[in-house]
Amino acid sequence: MTRIFTYQTDGDIAKHAVITVDDQKAESLIADGKAVKLDLPEFDRLEREASDLHDQYKADIAAIKNTDNPLLKLPDVQAYELDKVEREYREKSAQLQADWTAYRAKQLDEAKLKAARAVVKVTQGDRLVAEQFIDRASLQLATAHDKGEVLFDVAQKIRLLSDEQKTALQGKVAGLLSGIEGSTREKTAVVNAVQDVRNSDLLAVKVAEQLPKSVLEKQRISDIVKKVVGGN
Structure with missing residues (x-):
């Protein structure tokens, strides 16, 4: 999948939209001048860290539940350890989200400034x-x-x-x-x-306004599953 910013409408794809499409579709739109590839390295970095953090959290939960340690098998002890892992995971993931939210807000502010000052030199x-x-x-x-x-x-x-x-x-x-x-x-x-x-400066606001709002996709899906089926 490739993330792109569209310059024109194409079927059900809207103009000036930040979307993710399959690689073949992205190549076609870019080749036709209807879109440009959009790289978001800071988002990708934080989302990757959040994903790794979630995977580690799930592994830690599984390790506690499946332990052979007699002490950890005691209900009160196990509940304490599970709660500890949960709290640490939530704190760390919340910090990653806060980092992204602050970065996103800064990008939007900078984009508005760029758009206001944008100049297309006309001969x-x-x-x-x-x-x-x-x-x-x-x-x-x-x-x-x-x-x-x-x-x-x-x-x-x-x-x-x-x-x-x-x-x-x-x-x-x-x-x-x-x-x-x-x-x-x-x-x-x-x-x-x-x-x-x-002009990239003129379009900067349209891009910034559509930046993803969360880096915690795995957590979001996991929380939905918990509400439906219960458990960790």
Whole structure:
């Protein structure tokens, strides 16, 4: 399985989503320019530590329950030792979760700052492309019987432009669309296309907001099982 961040919708996969898909699907989306691989080393590290901690906890519980030590077989003694292992496990896992929660919050704060300060450098050439693009689109719309069809074509062409050219277009699209009645879906497609700027700083918040909230997946599943069937 591969964790990715999506740039575009693809079937039932939403745009700007942090998801995990099978490796073949991930390779296909990345190759088509619809997604990028997302590495989360700090999450992976803490989740791995939490997983190892849980495995050790289960082993310690099993060792106490299956002991040959006569003293540990005494109900009161065994209960004490089991409770001790449980408390130590919960304390250590809670600390791992606290570490991740703090890291996640910091990443979100930093991402908001990056997004607020994000700059896409637009050249005079990019502005010229934008101006002429709008001029051509305006002429097409002025003479078109089916303006929705023209807008759909405009949206498709915008997707071929660079991030810098799309940024130069953003201040002009509202004027292009303002006099057109109806065609809401097609106008939305144009707006979405011109906003599809894949600047990492601009997208940082969308990624940070979707970071996993917990590193204690094994504990969560184990706790659910305990509630259903009881025991450790």
